[in-house]
Amino acid sequence: MINLSIRQLSEMLQEQQISAQELCAVYYDRCVAHNETTHALITQRQELCAAEMLQAEKGIETGQLLAGIPLAHKDLFCTRGIKTTCGSKMLAEFIPPYDATAVARLKHAGMINLAKTNMDEFAMGSSNEHSAFNPVNNPWDLSRVPGGSSGGSAAAVAARMVPVATGSDTGGSIRQPAAFCGITGIKPSYGRVSRYGMVAFASSLDQGGVMAVSADDCGLVLAAMTGHDPLDSTSAPEKPLQWKKPNDTSLKGLKVGVTQVWIDSLQDGGVKKRTLEAIEYFKQQGAEIIDINLPHADLAVSAYYVLAPAECSSNLSRFDGVRFGHQANDAHNLESLYRQSRSEGFGSEVKKRIMIGAWALSAGYYDAYYLKAQKVRRLISEDFKQAFAEVDVIACPVSPELPFKHGEKADGVSMYQADKFTIPASLAGLPCLSMPIGFSEGLPVGLQLIGGYFDEQSILSVADKYQQDHDHHLRIPEAFV
Amino acid sequence: MSINRKELEEIATLAQLNIPEDQTEEITASLNQVMGMIEHINDANTDAVEPMANPIGGQQQIRADEVTDQSHKDELLKLATHADEDHYLVPKVIE
Numbered sequence: 001m002i003n004l005s006i007r008q009l010s011e012m013l014q015e016q017q018i019s020a021q022e023l024c025a026v027y028y029d030r031c032v033a034h035n036e037t038t039h040a041l042i043t044q045r046q047e048l049c050a051a052e053m054l055q056a057e058k059g060i061e062t063g064q065l066l067a068g069i070p071l072a073h074k075d076l077f078c079t080r081g082i083k084t085t086c087g088s089k090m091l092a093e094f095i096p097p098y099d100a101t102a103v104a105r106l107k108h109a110g111m112i113n114l115a116k117t118n119m120d121e122f123a124m125g126s127s128n129e130h131s132a133f134n135p136v137n138n139p140w141d142l143s144r145v146p147g148g149s150s151g152g153s154a155a156a157v158a159a160r161m162v163p164v165a166t167g168s169d170t171g172g173s174i175r176q177p178a179a180f181c182g183i184t185g186i187k188p189s190y191g192r193v194s195r196y197g198m199v200a201f202a203s204s205l206d207q208g209g210v211m212a213v214s215a216d217d218c219g220l221v222l223a224a225m226t227g228h229d230p231l232d233s234t235s236a237p238e239k240p241l242q243w244k245k246p247n248d249t250s251l252k253g254l255k256v257g258v259t260q261v262w263i264d265s266l267q268d269g270g271v272k273k274r275t276l277e278a279i280e281y282f283k284q285q286g287a288e289i290i291d292i293n294l295p296h297a298d299l300a301v302s303a304y305y306v307l308a309p310a311e312c313s314s315n316l317s318r319f320d321g322v323r324f325g326h327q328a329n330d331a332h333n334l335e336s337l338y339r340q341s342r343s344e345g346f347g348s349e350v351k352k353r354i355m356i357g358a359w360a361l362s363a364g365y366y367d368a369y370y371l372k373a374q375k376v377r378r379l380i381s382e383d384f385k386q387a388f389a390e391v392d393v394i395a396c397p398v399s400p401e402l403p404f405k406h407g408e409k410a411d412g413v414s415m416y417q418a419d420k421f422t423i424p425a426s427l428a429g430l431p432c433l434s435m436p437i438g439f440s441e442g443l444p445v446g447l448q449l450i451g452g453y454f455d456e457q458s459i460l461s462v463a464d465k466y467q468q469d470h471d472h473h474l475r476i477p478e479a480f481v
Numbered sequence: 482m483s484i485n486r487k488e489l490e491e492i493a494t495l496a497q498l499n500i501p502e503d504q505t506e507e508i509t510a511s512l513n514q515v516m517g518m519i520e521h522i523n524d525a526n527t528d529a530v531e532p533m534a535n536p537i538g539g540q541q542q543i544r545a546d547e548v549t550d551q552s553h554k555d556e557l558l559k560l561a562t563h564a565d566e567d568h569y570l571v572p573k574v575i576e
């Protein structure tokens with residue numbers, strides 16, 4: 001049961017081999033059984049919402065494919081009446097009075113929300129060690145990190161506590177944890193998924209997406225989340241994504257761009273070997289492998305750590321202790337109320353990024369850093385445009401290394417550098433996914449596929465084809481079978 | 482670029498944060514490490530390059546300025562730690 005695809009589960013529901021209630025109970029029990037070891041969830045719903053169940057049952061009757069399928073939401077998607085902490089003490093008691101658009105759309109599709117997943121505080125981190133609610137453990141090795149910031153979603157899917165979860169990605173926060181946990185995760189094009197009701201980190205980069213077992217599962221759920229939303233001014237005026245699982249599965253003639261310099265730079269022999277094997281598979285299937293050049297991508301991490309903190313310092317200024325969120329109880333004037341509430345509510349990594357951002361935006365540094373970083377962003381985006389004039393998709397590593405041990409990267413900058421392969425596509429706003437391509441030392445390795453702007457179909461199709469010929473994505477960590 | 486203790490205090494004021502005395506050194510070092518990394522953006526020649534604010538090229542979708550929702554005053558005020566029926570309550574601003 002726990003390794004069935006969404007299409008298979010849906011068929012069982014439609015044919016009344018199982019009810020939505022029974023299916024949810026299977027996963028609910030797994031959430032209860034495995035949360036103590038993984039800490040993947042911050043909030044588990046004590047009882048299922050009757051209205052959601054009714055919507056699911058109606059959807060099953062009318063043949064809606066996602067109706068009755070349980071899921072979990074990353075804890076930065078606002079969920080009406082359910083605590084939304086964003087992994088922070090600042091929002092520890094925050095119960096939103098509304099649903100994020102992505103949540104509302106999946107609810108409308110008949111999906112049933114079982115839990116809210118753990119995450120790095122305000123989505124800032126690559127290890128999930130920056131959560132105010134316990135660090136998440138990687139189901140493949142509990143002494144290692146699951147990646148971040150959507151590490152709770154990734155661990156929950158890897159341990160099959162839910163068949164699918166939402167995530168969000170600003171500089172790699174869906175792709176890197178998907179790679180570390182051996183699951184599939186897609187960050188769509190910027191503007192595809194409404195950001196309304198997603199607690200903001202860096203507004204020009206944040207995108208909601210999906211983490212699931214397979215590319216097909218990701219495509220089905222992502223399609224239901226997409227489409228223009230008038231409540232988000234950066235939501236693209238596009239029709240919803242129509243994920244079509246390809247009938248013709250040949251890769252013949254597909255032009256796959258490869259960043260050979262990135263692969264050559266890999267220090268981890270296992271990650272390098274699996275990456276080369278996956279590219280060799282594409283070649284054997286008739287794809288044309290083309291070496292591409294992204295000359296400014298080396299500057300992506302530096303530019304990102306100006307732009308993302310700048311936007312974060314602006315977005316997080318709303319947390320003043322007055323209207324919502326943590327309020328210090330011994331402030332003697334308004335100024336100290338702001339400063340004490342923020343100092344008590346935010347964790348160290350969030351404070352660090354707010355200060356970097358405040359500095360980059362301050363008088364005297366704005367042109368030299370913020371504006372300069374925006375220009376570097378343009379150069380990186382142009383590099384991708386030139387590459388996509390020649391290729392259909394780009395295949396490259398997700399992370400330069402295997403999941404690391406808790407506490408191994410105490411130095412913040414070395415953690416930042418670990419996102420060097422995911423940040424470039426984020427700055428360009430391109431759709432990208434991570435899929436499992438095998439194991440090294442018993443730990444999962446992922447491959448990143450990047451598509452042209454609004455071409456989620458191509459990367460999902462390539463991943464779907466790969467997953468028809470390989471079963472890495474179906475492996476479940478032994479302790480969670 | 483690197484900052485000293487005085488500049489850290491100025492940044493903390495901009496960010497509306499307090500820096501505990503015993504963490505000043507550690508935080509200064511940590512910010513300087515990031516600032517050192519950021520310096521690499523100066524390796525790029527960006528003459529005549531237009532800044533890129535976001536991937537959609539500034540084409541934001543603006544809604545008509547019409548009232549579309551009812552008031553959620555009570556629900557929103559409930560989220561505050563201190564509020565009365567109509568207001569958020571904060572410490573006295575004017576002595």
